[in-house]
Amino acid sequence: MGKKAVILLSGGLDSTTMLAIAKSQGFDVYVISFRYGQRHTFELIAAKTVADFLGVKKHLILDVDLGSIGGSALTDDIDVPKGRDESQMASNIPITYVPARNTIFLSLALGWAEVLGARDIFIGANVVDYSGYPDCRPGFISAFEKMANLGTKAGVEGDGFTIHAPLSQMTKAEIIRKGIELGVDYSLTLSCYDPTENGGACGECDSCLLRKKGFEEAGIADPTVYR
Amino acid sequence: MGKKAVILLSGGLDSTTMLAIAKSQGFDVYVISFRYGQRHTFELIAAKTVADFLGVKKHLILDVDLGSIGGSALTDDIDVPKGRDESQMASNIPITYVPARNTIFLSLALGWAEVLGARDIFIGANVVDYSGYPDCRPGFISAFEKMANLGTKAGVEGDGFTIHAPLSQMTKAEIIRKGIELGVDYSLTLSCYDPTENGGACGECDSCLLRKKGFEEAGIADPTVYR
Numbered sequence: 055m056g057k058k059a060v061i062l063l064s065g066g067l068d069s070t071t072m073l074a075i076a077k078s079q080g081f082d083v084y085v086i087s088f089r090y091g092q093r094h095t096f097e098l099i100a101a102k103t104v105a106d107f108l109g110v111k112k113h114l115i116l117d118v119d120l121g122s123i124g125g126s127a128l129t130d131d132i133d134v135p136k137g138r139d140e141s142q143m144a145s146n147i148p149i150t151y152v153p154a155r156n157t158i159f160l161s162l163a164l165g166w167a168e169v170l171g172a173r174d175i176f177i178g179a180n181v182v183d184y185s186g187y188p189d190c191r192p193g194f195i196s197a198f199e200k201m202a203n204l205g206t207k208a209g210v211e212g213d214g215f216t217i218h219a220p221l222s223q224m225t226k227a228e229i230i231r232k233g234i235e236l237g238v239d240y241s242l243t244l245s246c247y248d249p250t251e252n253g254g255a256c257g258e259c260d261s262c263l264l265r266k267k268g269f270e271e272a273g274i275a276d277p278t279v280y281r
Numbered sequence: 282m283g284k285k286a287v288i289l290l291s292g293g294l295d296s297t298t299m300l301a302i303a304k305s306q307g308f309d310v311y312v313i314s315f316r317y318g319q320r321h322t323f324e325l326i327a328a329k330t331v332a333d334f335l336g337v338k339k340h341l342i343l344d345v346d347l348g349s350i351g352g353s354a355l356t357d358d359i360d361v362p363k364g365r366d367e368s369q370m371a372s373n374i375p376i377t378y379v380p381a382r383n384t385i386f387l388s389l390a391l392g393w394a395e396v397l398g399a400r401d402i403f404i405g406a407n408v409v410d411y412s413g414y415p416d417c418r419p420g421f422i423s424a425f426e427k428m429a430n431l432g433t434k435a436g437v438e439g440d441g442f443t444i445h446a447p448l449s450q451m452t453k454a455e456i457i458r459k460g461i462e463l464g465v466d467y468s469l470t471l472s473c474y475d476p477t478e479n480g481g482a483c484g485e486c487d488s489c490l491l492r493k494k495g496f497e498e499a500g501i502a503d504p505t506v507y508r
Contacts, residue, residue: 114349114350116345116346116349116350117344117345117346117349118343118344118345118346118389119343119344119345120392122341122343122344123341123343123389123392123393123396124396125392125395125396147434147438151434152392153391153392153393153395153396153433153434154388154389154391154392154395154429154432154433155392156432157388157391157392157428157429157432157433158385158388158389158391158392161381161384161385161388162345162350162381162385164380164381164384164385165347165350165352165379165380165381165382165384165385166350166380168352168380168381169350169351169352169380188431188432188433188434188436188437189432189433191431193431194428194431194432197424197427197428197431197432198428198432200424200427200428201384201421201424201425201427201428202381202384204415204418204420204421204424205381205383205384205415205416205421205424205425206380206381206384206415206416207374207378207380207415209415210415211374
């Protein structure tokens with residue numbers, strides 16, 4: 055039996071690759087996804103499919119009502135921006151930013167990890183392709199780790215938690231190549247912020263555009279179904 | 282119009298007093314409570330009653346399913362300890378510890394504060410009477426504040442958040458005296474971990490015992506209805 059790790063899984067390209075990486079490192083993987091009031095729940099279907107495909111010890115889908123807080127195009131009835139170029143994406147924090155989302159998701163993962171006896175938590179934060187989200191940056195990740203080790207029983211009495219962000223410094227193309235090497239089937243993943251009623255990707259939101267570009271740069275055929 | 286503040290309110294003695302303190306400091310108070318899978322929800326009724334009594338701009342009750350994580354006598358079907366003396370309470374982290382609870386609750390308060398435009402968050406953490414919970418200690422609170430200011434749009438672009446724990450160094454008797462001075466009606470509050478079906482306090486859990494002792498030491502009649 056390996057060491058246990060808790061993996062934040064959205065069902066997108068990044069977190070799916072990270073799950074494969076954690077497995078390749080010998081961890082027994084416990085996967086957590088969130089029903090948080092997002093506009094669409096196709097990502098939860100993708101997360102379930104991916105977890106089944108790669109094989110996990112347990113997949114927990116936890117309810118947390120971020121919709122009652124609001125403040126984001128991902129939870130509110132605000133249009134998701136489409137067709138932006140990279141300078142527009144990089145210029146400021148986008149409307150798809152969900153206030154304190156990674157803090158909230160990591161906190162819930164931390165609680166579950168403590169109960170499971172896991173001391174390793176994986177988050178698919180990445181700063182190379184897309185630096186607009188403050189809660190993806192390395193300084194935030196290390197500050198969270200420090201706080202976690204002061205605020206939990208396991209942190210103060212035991213070995214302490216490690217927050218892993220293995221994708222942090224990888225380009226999208228590098229992430230895709232790594233995933234292909236580890237046997238990830240990207241046709242099962244969903245990155246789109248604004249899919250069709252059938253779960254097809256829009257091809258125009260920031261997340262779709264970065265994904266497309268990543269496959270191009272990696273020289274790998276994009277298996278995504280665009281609407 | 283005053284500055285906005287978000288207040289974590291459980292409906293117990295400490296957080297109710299803290300709400301009165303925040304109001305006395307001139308803040309426009311936005312109160313947040315959690316339906317988190319606790320054994321009983323009388324505390325939410327108490328929180329609502331207290332919020333109405335003291336007067337708040339808004340009271341948000343947010344759903345977060347900590348029951349699916351488990352690991353605590355407050356969410357699982359584990360007996361709440363009764364009749365312990367103070368040395369027993371202080372000797373280790375109790376089974377009523379909910380893994381990462383204050384981290385999770387502060388994270389959700391942080392998200393709401395960011396949306397509201399509030400930069401001040403109040404938590405009723407206290408280390409004098411009861412030091413068993415790691416996520417009540419000052420080191421944790423300041424680590425959370427630092428992390429919050431790295432992981433949010435408001436933190437990195439604006440003035441930053443302040444996490445207030447005004448009760449941190451106060452004894453229960455001091456808290457009660459302060460609350461009485463500010464007009465708190467403690468008969469509306471509920472501290473018990475294990476109330477009766479009618480919401481009466483058990484009088485024997487750690488929380489009841491500390492509350493009783495606080496009223497005795499303050500020389501103030503205890504208005505609590507014990508079962």
